[in-house]
Amino acid sequence: MPSSSRTSISSVIKCLNYDTITLRTIENIDVLWIKGRSIVRAFEVEHTTSIYSGILRMADLMALQPNLDIGAHIVAPPSGAKRCCKKSPVLFSRF
Numbered sequence: 001m002p003s004s005s006r007t008s009i010s011s012v013i014k015c016l017n018y019d020t021i022t023l024r025t026i027e028n029i030d031v032l033w034i035k036g037r038s039i040v041r042a043f044e045v046e047h048t049t050s051i052y053s054g055i056l057r058m059a060d061l062m063a064l065q066p067n068l069d070i071g072a073h074i075v076a077p078p079s080g081a082k083r084c085c086k087k088s089p090v091l092f093s094r095f
Helices: 003-014 020-027 051-064 078-087
Strands: 031-035 038-045 071-075
Touching (some): 020 051, 038 051, 051 071
Parallel strands (some): 038 071
Antiparallel strands (some): 031 038
């Protein structure tokens, strides 16, 4: 991403008025849908990194902002999702 785009995105994220740890976490999430000053949906697109890393980022966001109702989505190839579900059947039994 061009540095000029990163600068404008960073300024939008800082306007959300979250604490520093939350800001660092959301800077690493691939896509955020924002309504007003709240995150309403977060997406991780996993094609080169582990699905677990995306899940951990989402879990961090939920733990840091427990009072927000944020829809969390992981976009991954079917083969990766199947491997992940087999490794952690309890975690994914609700999905």
